[in-house]
Amino acid sequence: MSSAIIHFPNYLQIQSRVPLWCWFALRVGSVACALGMAALLVLKPELGLPLWWSVIVPVLPAVFFIAPGLWRNVCPMAALNQTPRLFGFTMGRTHTRRIREYSYVVGIALFLLLVSSRKWLFDQSGVASAALILFGLGGAFLGGLIFKGKSGWCSSICPMLPVQRVYGQTPFIMLRNAHCQPCVGCTKNCYDFNPGVAYLADQYDEDPRYSGYRRLFVGLLPGFILAFFTIPNGQPAGEVYLHFALYAGLSLALFHTLDILLKLPRNGLTVLFGALAFNFYYWFAAASWASSVGKLAGTALSDAVPMTIRVLLALLTLAWLTRSVIREGWFREQTAQETVNLATRLGAGASAALREASAAAQAEVVVEPDQRRLPAAAGATLLELVERGGCAIESGCRMGVCGADPIAIKDGMGNLSPVGDDEKNTLARLGHADNTRMACCARILGGTVTIALKPDTAGAPIRSGKAPANPDIKQVVIIGNGIAGVTAADHVRRRHPDCEIHVVAAENHALYNRMAITRLIYGRSAMQGLYLLPENWYKERNIDVWLNTAAHSIDPAARTVALADGEVLNYDKLILATGSNSFVPPINGYGGDGCYVLRTADDAMSVRSYAQRSQARHAVVAGGGLLGLEAAYALHKMGLRVSVIERNAWLLHRQLDEKGGLTIQRYLNSLGLNIVLNAQLDGVVRDDAGQQHAAVKDEAAIPADIFVVAAGIAPNIALAKAAGLTVNRAVVVDDAMRSSDPHIYAAGDVAEWQGKAPGLWPVAVEQAEVAACNALGEARDYAEPVLSTMLKVVGADVVSIGRFAPQDGDEVFVEEDVAAHRYRKLLVAGGQFAGAILIGWPAFNEPLGKAVKGRAAISPAQLAGLRAGQWDVLL
Structure with a gap:
């Protein structure tokens, strides 16, 4: 886990070396210089041509090689490409599948065409060279006007991109992206988001064509460079292109031959050919560069200058080769593990690494x-x-x-x-x-x-039930379409094939995965994939669902539910599954622009929309529980700087002990999240410039363009309270999940059983089944299950099962690996598994989960193994 963080930081984790205003100033200067260069090429070509082609251009590959982020941040084409987005007039379109497929190919083709055309056109014509510069500037601006992020030029069809990719894969100087903040996710394996791993992810992509385009370019590059410097001047255009084609073809043939014969890692040969091309280029270019600099300066440079340049760059190349090989080893090792922390999309190559491992x-x-x-x-x-x-x-x-x-x-x-x-x-x-x-x-x-990956369709819905359904029950109404409501409807239909079932849902969505709504913040597919039921689920079960319809009131005497649209539903049995809302404690200043809770899909999509509209840079999450950390990580993935404010001494204090909480804190810190513990939130304030901040007692104010409250839940009891049911924090129910009214049941977040309303998905499922059974005449009592929770952040599996606080007589087994951010703890009570915490130990999730939930007895051999530090006895 830690090695992934150290070796492949994304741009949020890279140190910011200069303030953002400085980058803006440099970009304005670079655009002005580019326009000035174009003018000079037209007005004084005798000065402009050697300055441009022999002095400035030869420096760029070395910049790509040493500090590629410098060029990515100040490139005049990139500056103009980002101008429409920066000032809010871009169309922001997404690439089509065909554009995504071939944009890099277009970039390669432009590079080959334009460089080969130097020999007969651009090197001799100041006007043509000026037109080339203006073409690049105009094309970049137009691409930024139409497409979002850098997908309209810099990360797609820019002819300099293929070279940048080859030489920028192992930067000597890592510079943070200063353009797309926050990241808009416009391209796959974005160099600006994670420069250290983007090229490797390209090489190991699942699409052989996607990786093949990149390998093709680096394979022909050494021959192409040699062709450029060996073609005599004054050759006709046709012979020039033929010469380039011959050399590039021979180089590519050699690349593929060696690729077949040598058993090198996937990126090994591309690094080798890239190094050859780089040194071929500077072997020839160093001399012409020194000569041109001397002429422009009016004095001849020493003959030792070209050789010094060649030797220094050759030594740097050896270091670059070594670093690249080592980094590929890290990449392959991490890809073969489950704990991968790469901000890139991995494909078939990852499978290959897994296969080898x-x-x-x-x-x-x-x-x-x-x-x-x-x-x-x-x-x-x-x-x-x-x-x-x-x-x-x-x-x-x-x-x-x-x-x-x-x-x-x-x-x-x-x-x-x-x-x-x-x-x-x-x-x-x-x-x-x-x-x-x-x-x-x-x-x-x-x-x-x-x-x-797509399940097959069943022949008919399942019917079950030990007892025959009560024929007097004709109509069952369920208020709520979350997991409790849907589970209740499902079990009513299984046990009673004939009664009417009405499900009333205030949201306009069928059942969806609430545990994954934070994905709507950083993802681009909206609700796609979040729905948890087959499309015809309600219809196949003859269940009437009232989406986007609120229940207005309940009349227990008449046994009716009045809907907000004027409809009235009769019921013989009513099941309340109204769930809960986010609890928002009194917070001074809360409620303005940028203030949110995260409970529904619409909440998450609103956060994403606001972050994009407002160009938010900083986010604060108030609450270090499960939802708070998931929200924080989602905002982090969107590219924001995220701070988590937690009033307790450690994170996830309801699921983890102090060591476990500090372990996950260190891990999240290493991802780039700022965790503030023992914090008392004083409110949300704005400074004189209108910047919103979270004010924390005894701490500096934290910038909070987006402020999210994740402080727990508040059961939706308004309907029940108005109907005269007994309520406390939630609707009070007995062991049958029956409320104070014998015809009304409650389940899930809205139900309070024995003073508890935990608000957990597994509890809602179990309670809903019990409520449905008893509503139809079965006799079934609710028994509290052994609770377990899981948090899944890239590179970290956090599981808490049963209890984690030891009691008198418990035997406790603990193991901590601080460097790898791993921690495990097991409680044994009375010869049985009583509870466990697992952070970074996914192999133990299932066996310990089953053992603790089933209150299984621990064997003498297992005890002896644990006492000897041998946890594998549990597998």
């Missing part, structure tokens, strides 16, 4: 329809394997409860772990075909498993 494994997953083969280690979940293989799959709670990741098992079902109770209930609710498994729960035991 697990060559000895006897397990394999085949993904249809592409027949992609993913090597696997026994015990890994299908979700882990599919994610690491670069396949598109949704994920949610990762515990089999939410239903975000159903897949079809086409073959090899017997090679998977058996279905647990939580997964069984989720599969029943979804109603897919019998070959469906939740990817997060299904662990491969060995052999080959063939899967499809």
Whole structure:
């Protein structure tokens, strides 16, 4: 975990060496210089041509090589490309699939065409050279006007981009991106977002053409450079292009031959050919550069200058080669692990690294329809394997409860772990075909498993129920369409095939994955993938769903629910699943522009929209619980500087002990998040310049363009209270989930059982099933489950199961790895597993989860192994 952070920092983690205003000034100067150079080329070509082509241009490859971020920040084309976005008049369009496919090819073609045309056109014509500069400036501006971010020029068709990519992959001087703040996610493997790993991610991309274009360019580059310096002057254009084609073709043929014969890592040969091209270039260019500088300065430079340049750059190249090889090793090692912290998209190359790392494994997953083969280690979940293989799959709670990741098992079902109770209930609710498994729960035991990422359709919804349904119950109304409401509706229909079921939902969305709404902040696909039910789920079960419709009031005497649109629904039984809203404590200044809570999908999309409209740079999250940290990480991924304000002594204090909280704090700090503990929030204030800040007692005010409150939940009890039901913090229910009215039940966040309203998804599922059963005449009591929670941040798995605070007589086993940000703790009470904390130990999530939830007995051998520090006895 830590090595990923150290070696491949994104731009938020790179030190800012100069203030932003300085970059603005340099960009204005670079644009002015470019325009001045164009004018000089037209007015005084005898001065402009040698200055431009022999002095300025030869310096650029060395800049790309040593400090590529410098050019990326001050390039005049980049400055004009970003001008429409900076001043808010860009169309901000996204590339089509075809543009994404071929934009880099266009950049390569432009580079080859323009450089080869120097020999007969640009080197001799000041007007043509000036037109070339103006073409670059105008094209960059036009691209920024039409497309978003740098996708309209700098990171797509710029003819200098292919060279920048080759030589900027291992920067000697790392400079932070000063353009796209926050990042708008306009391109894949963006160099400006994460310069240290972008080129490697290109090389290891799953699309062979995507990586192939880049390998083609570097393969022909040494021959192309030699052709440029060996073509005699004065040759006809046709012969010039033929000469370039011949040399480039021979170079490319040699590249592919060596690629076949030599067993080098994927980037090994590209680095070698890049180094050759770089030194070929400066072997010839150093002499002409020194000569031109001397002529322009009016004095001859020493003959030792060209050789000094060649030797120095050759030595730098050796260092560059070594650094590049080492970094690829880090990349491959980290890609083969689950704890990857790269701000890039990895593809088939990641699968190749995994395959190499697990060559000895006897397990394999085949993904249809592409027949992609993913090597696997026994015990890994299908979700882990599919994610690491670069396949598109949704994920949610990762515990089999939410239903975000159903897949079809086409073959090899017997090679998977058996279905647990939580997964069984989720599969029943979804109603897919019998070959469906939740990817997060299904662990491969060995052999080959063939899967499809889209589940098969079932023949008919599941019916169940030990007791016959009460025929007197004709109408059941459920208020709420979250997991509690949908689960209740599902179990009512399973047990009663004939009654009317009405589900009233204030939101305009069917059931969606609330645990993943923070993805709507940094993602670009809106609600796509978040919905948790098949499209015809309600229709197949003959359930009437009233989306975007609020329940206005309940009349317990008449047994009716009045809807806000004037409709009135009769009920024999009513189940309240109204959920909760975000709790917002009294905060001075809260409620203006940029102030948000995160409870619904619309909340998350509003945050994203505001961040883009306002060009937000800084965000503050008040609350260091699960939702707060997920929100903070989402804002961080969007490119904002994020601070988390937590009033307690450590993060996740309800799920982790102090050591665990400090472990996750150190990890989040290393990602670039600012964590402020023991903090008392005094309010939200604005300074004289209108900048919004979070005022913290005894701390400097923290810039907060966006201020998010994640301080817990407040159950939605207004309806129940107005109906005369007994309420405390939530609706008070008995063991049958029955309220003070015998015909009204409650489940989920709105239910308070034995003084508890935990607001957790697994609790809502269990309570809703109990409420549905009892509403239909079954006798079933609710029993509090062993609670578990999970936080998934890239590179960090945080799991808390059962209790974590030891009691008298408990035996506690603790292991901490500070450098790797890993921590694990196990509580054993009365010879049984009582609780566990796991940070960075995903292999133990399932076995310890089952042991603690099932209150399993610990064996003498396991105890002896743990006492000897051998945790593997639990696997």
